[in-house]
Amino acid sequence: MELEKQNRELLKVNQDMLRAKENISSRVDGLDQTRRDDELALRGQYAGLAAQMQRQQEASQMLSGRLEEVEYLLKQKLGRFEENQVKNRQRMDRMATDTAAVQKRLDSIDQYLNLEGAKAQKPKTPVSSSAAAPRPASDQALYLEAKKSFDAGNLEAARNGFEKLITGYPTSPQADNAQFWIGETYYREKWYEKAILEYQKVIEKYPYGNKIPAALLKQGLAFLNIGETNNARLVLKELVAKHPSTNESKIAKQKLESL
Incomplete structure (x- = not known):
């Protein structure tokens, strides 16, 4: 009896140990599976992060390349703009020099003709020293008379009238208008280089x-008429930028779109 009892107890112990072993084995297997799952998840996350970093690096390289390209293009445009400005100033200086030379020759011719006319003409009666000097016309009268000559197509008379107004009344409210119409007389005569210089006087002498x-x-249209497209574009762009709400700006925009 005692032996049988011991055998039963021993069998029970063996069964308990077997169940404990199975329980431990099951728990170990569960831990291994959890570890493998965690490892797979970590690998997936790492792969995702690596791919994201790769995409960000590629995007950064692309952006850097684009910025370098834009910087290069801007430098090119700035260089061309500065070059055009230098050429424009040189051209304007040459035109001013040429115009001054032409004007000097014309003045010499006028002086010669006046001297010859004075020699040939003898006064029939002496002029009384007590005669009253003619009363000078007002700036408004000069302007209206010169504008009337311009509208009638008498450009030389109009030009002389406007120049007389500017000389006699340099601070007149009509002075800037007179200077502009002087440019218009040359524009109508298709002397576009001279017109450009006269329009420039409006810009420099009467900025307000x-x-x-x-x-x-x-001035931009005059540049176009002599084939100076780049200078015309610069002037028209300046007009659009500085006076965007004017009718002239709208015309300039249309002209720029066609260039």
Whole structure:
């Protein structure tokens, strides 16, 4: 009996040990599976992060390349703009020099003709020293008379009238208008180089006058008429930038779109 009892106890112990072993084995297997799952998850996350970093690096390289390209293009445009400005100034200087030379020759011719006329003409009666000097016309009268000559197509008379107004009344409210119309007389005569110089006087001498937009527009068109497209584009762009709400600006935009 005692032996049988011991055998039963021993069998029970063996069964308990077997169950404990199975339980431990099951738990170990569960831990191994959890570890493998965690490892797979970590590998997936690492792969995702690596791919994301690769994409970000590629995007950064692409952006850097684009920025370098834009910087290069801007430097090129700036260089061309500065070069055009230098050429424009040189061209304007040459035109001013040429115009001054032509004007000097014309003045010499006028002086010669006046001297010859004075020699040939003898006064029939002496002029009384007590005669009253003619009363000078007002700036408004000079302007209206010169504008009337311009509208009639008498460009030389108009030009002389406007120049007389500017000389006699340099601070007149009509001075900037007169200067603009002087440019218009040359423009109508298709002497575009001279017109450009006269429009420039409007821009420089009367920066706050109401003829600035018109002077810029006509100066740009004059450049186009002599084939100076780059200079025309610069002038028209300046007009659009500085006077965007004017009718001249709208015309300049349309002209720029066609260039």
